[in-house]
Each structure stands twice: as structure tokens, then as C-alpha cells.
């Protein structure tokens with residue numbers, strides 16, 4: 001059952017992902033009930049599903065069969081009366097499609113409805129099924145720790161922790177999943193993966209898009225809640241975790257949780273030493289003039305909301321003591337990219353570059369998106385008479401399973417949920433710990449209006465203070481466009 005089946009997420013991500021799974025014969029017996037308020041016939045709903053998978057390839061001629069398995073139930077989720085007719089439809093489809101009572105409830109709706117829906121699913125008998133029941137819940141999971149706790153206790157009345165699949169779509173990205181493999185399947189990295197050999201780790205997730213039509217949501221969220229609390233901290237946890245004893249959901253998640261527990265809280269007066277906030281002003285992106293954040297729809301003209309965050313995180317454990325993890329994320333930046341740069345410490349003595357004085361550290365770059373791959377920057381002999389070194393790179397470009405593109409994050413996550421594998425979903429303990437880290441920062445920022453907003457031009461890499469954050473530690477942000485990394 002998809003709650004919010006006429007919405008943007010369902011049309012752009014969920015239906016196409018389901019179709020790709022169906023086309024690859026990965027769905028088995030299934031039917032989908034779309035739930036939303038507007039009045040639609042089954043046929044109208046099927047037509048909208050067909051439209052959203054229109055651009056997908058149909059080499060196996062299976063689109064019509066796929067669409068035929070969709071049904072619509074017009075229902076206001078705040079209206080207690082219509083859950084029982086939803087249950088009747090679910091039971092009918094269960095026997096028609098041999099579903100063995102297995103039910104996945106996907107909440108693709110505004111978060112204020114999550115708790116109400118979960119409670120009704122239980123009280124109106126939809127979770128009384130003889131098969132499995134699973135709840136997939138979209139972000140944001142609360143607004144702060146307190147609201148997240150409240151939401152969690154509402155959904156826990158109807159579902160156990162192992163039946164709850166909290167989506168963080170970054171965990172479905174191929175190269176985010178690759179972080180563990182790069183670390184734990186290569187003898188050359190794991191021995192070096194600690195404070196003795198790594199000087200710092202930089203994670204950038206920059207976007208060229210602005211806030212688009214989401215001003216109302218974003219005004220209350222900002223980049224800290226929208227990106228840092230979830231995607232950025234999840235990437236930190238994968239980079240910093242200890243090797244799990246095996247790859248089961250519990251073991252992987254408990255190692256990630258230990259990272260969150262070791263994350264040094266940044267509070268009060270420290271916040272502005274460790275974190276930088278920014279808000280975009282007008283500027284030029286791919287030759288087009290774009291407005292500043294305060295000129296966007298549904299945004300206050302005096303808004304104090306940050307559209308950019310850079311921060312320095314410290315993980316107080318044996319492995320990472322003293323190694324800064326720098327993160328930055330923002331909207332309307334120069335380039336759309338997500339990259340991780342692991343900078344290794346310098347060798348004790350540089351025999352080759354003494355005259356030039358240009359020591360180039362080894363770097364491991366994990367390209368998360370749009371290109372997917374890994375680049376390892378090494379030093380090799382510069383051709384010619386002299387014994388000088390020059391940076392060289394070893395690159396691997398991930399071509400995906402069919403050589404063209406990797407499966408969309410949602411496709412992988414939906415498939416994991418159907419298989420009952422929650423490894424790439426966030427456990428409540430991770431959510432709670434990451435909210436408590438972020439709450440300390442938002443508390444300071446909400447009480448202190450930033451006088452310099454807007455403080456970065458659209459099309460730039462954020463405010464100057466973000467560069468200064470690294471400069472005071474003797475580092476700089478490694479450039480994140482391919483071309484620039486090559487130039488360094």
C-alpha cells in the first residue's frame with residue numbers, strides 16, 4: 001500500500017522503481033493499492049502509473065501487466081472510517097494475487113501523518129495479517145529529537161523495530177554502499193584507515209538546484225536538518241565504523257551506532273567554531289541568473305534559514321582521535337556532486353620534491369554521484385633524467401550492472417524491504433543519536449540570527465568561512481569537479 005500515491009515521490013521514484021523490479025522478475029506475486037484523498041477511478045490511477053513509467057524501456061512487453069496490478073483507494077488518512085474498507089480491499093487482493101498476507105505499507109506523505117496512519121493501521125486491523133507486515137517511512141523522521149521520539153513511539157505501537165524501514169535514500173546509492181566494500185575488502189586500505197595514516201576526511205554533497213517548490217518545508221528545516229542529520233552523518237558513520245563481525249543487519253547497524261555514540265557533541269559557544277552556515281544570494285548557474293533564497297516562493301524575505309552547512313566533526317575513539325571529518329552541503333552551488341576525499345598523511349620525509357617544495361598527499365576519492373567510481377592519487381617518477389615525482393591517478397569508473405547505469409537508490413531499497421533486509425535503512429538508535437548531535441547546533445542557530453545572510457553567491461562553493469574552517473587546521477577543501485581534482 002502506498003499512502004500518498006498521487007504525490008511527487010510516488011510518481012517520480014516509487015512507480016518507476018517498482019516497474020524496474022517487476023521487469024527484472026524481482027517482485028513475485030504482488031498488487032499495489034494507491035491511497036490518497038483525491039477521487040480517482042482505478043482506471044484513472046492506472047493511467048497515472050502508466051504515465052510515470054512511460055519513459056522506461058519495455059523490451060519484455062510487460063508494462064500492461066505491471067499497470068494492471070495497481071488499485072486505487074480514495075481515503076483521507078485522518079478519517080477513521082475509511083480504513084476498514086481499505087482493509088477489505090487488501091484482503092480481496094490478498095486472495096486474488098496469492099499474497100499470503102504479506103503487507104508493506106509505504107508512507108510517501110507529509111510526515112505529520114505518519115503517526116496517525118500507523119496507529120490506524122493497527123486499530124483498524126490492517127496489521128492483523130498472517131504474513132509479514134512492514135512499514136516504510138520517508139524522511140524527515142521528526143524535526144528534532146523530541147518530535148522524532150514522539151513519532152517513534154506512535155509507530156512502535158503498531159510495528160516492532162525490525163518491521164520499520166526508515167528510508168535514507170543515500171544508503172541506496174551504489175557508491176555509498178561501496179564504502180564498506182572499499183574499506184573491508186581491500187588489504188591496502190584497512191590497515192591505513194585510522195589516525196596514524198589519515199590526516200582528514202572531506203565529504204561534499206553540493207547541489208545546483210535551489211529550494212524549488214519546497215520553500216514551506218525548507219524554511220522549517222534548513223540544510224542542517226534536511227541533509228546533515230541524515231545523509232551526511234550516515235556517510236560519516238560508514239567511513240568511520242569498525243569492521244562488523246559479519247554483514248548482518250544487526251552487526252552493521254550496531255557498528256554504525258557506535259560511531260554516533262563517539263561523535264563529539266558540539267554545543268553552545270563551540271558551535272560557530274566547528275560549524276559554518278550559509279544562505280544563497282542571487283547568482284549565475286550554468287549561464288542562467290537565479291534568484292537568492294529570500295526571493296524564492298514561500299520563503300520569508302528576512303529568512304534566517306541556512307541553505308549551506310560546513311562542519312568539522314570529531315570522533316572520540318581509538319581509531320579516529322584527532323582526525324577531522326569535514327562535511328559540507330548546500331543548495332545553488334557551483335556543481336551537483338557528492339564526493340568523499342580521504343587525505344592521507346604525508347610521508348615522513350619527501351626525497352623527491354625538496355626543491356619544488358610541493359608534497360602531494362595520497363588521496364582516495366570516492367565519487368558517489370553523478371559519476372560513480374574511485375580514484376586513488378599516488379606519486380610516481382616524473383619522466384626524464386631527474387628523480388622527481390609527479391602525481392598520478394588510478395581510476396575505476398563504476399558502469400553499473402548493465403554497463404549503462406546502476407539501479408536507482410529507491411529500486412534497491414524497495415527490493416531490500418521486500419526481502420526483509422533492513423541493513424540499508426536507519427535504526428532508531430542512529431536516528432536518535434544523530435538528532436541529538438544536530439539539535440545542539442540548531443538550538444544555537446535558531447537563537448542567533450545570522451546578520452550576514454545571504455553570504456554566498458549562487459554558483460559558488462559556499463561562504464568564505466567554509467574555507468576558513470579548514471584553513472585554521474592547515475587544510476583546504478580538495479576541489480570536487482573531476483577536472484579540478486586532476487589539476488591539483
Ligand SMILES: NC(=O)C1=CN([C@@H]2O[C@H](COP(=O)(O)OP(=O)(O)OC[C@H]3O[C@@H](n4cnc5c(N)ncnc54)[C@H](OP(=O)(O)O)[C@@H]3O)[C@@H](O)[C@H]2O)C=CC1
Pocket residue numbers: 003004005006007008009010035036037038075076077078107108109110111138139140
Ligand atoms: N518528492 C521527493 O523527491 C521526496 C519526498 N520525500 C518525502 O516523501 C513524502 C512525500 O513527498 P511528496 O511525494 O513530494 O509529497 P506530495 O505533496 O507531492 O504528495 C503528497 C501525497 O499525500 C496525499 N495526501 C495529502 N494529504 C492527505 C490526506 N489527508 N489523506 C490522504 N492522502 C493525503 C496527496 O494526495 P491528495 O492530495 O490526493 O490527497 C499526495 O498523494 C514526504 O515525507 C517527503 O518529505 C523524501 C525525499 C524526496
Ligand SMILES: O=C1O[C@H](COP(=O)(O)O)[C@@H](O)[C@H](O)[C@H]1O
Pocket residue numbers: 205207226227338
Ligand atoms: O533528501 C534530500 O536529498 C536531496 C538530494 O538528494 P540527491 O540524491 O540528489 O543528492 C535534496 O535535494 C533534498 O533537499 C533533500 O530533502
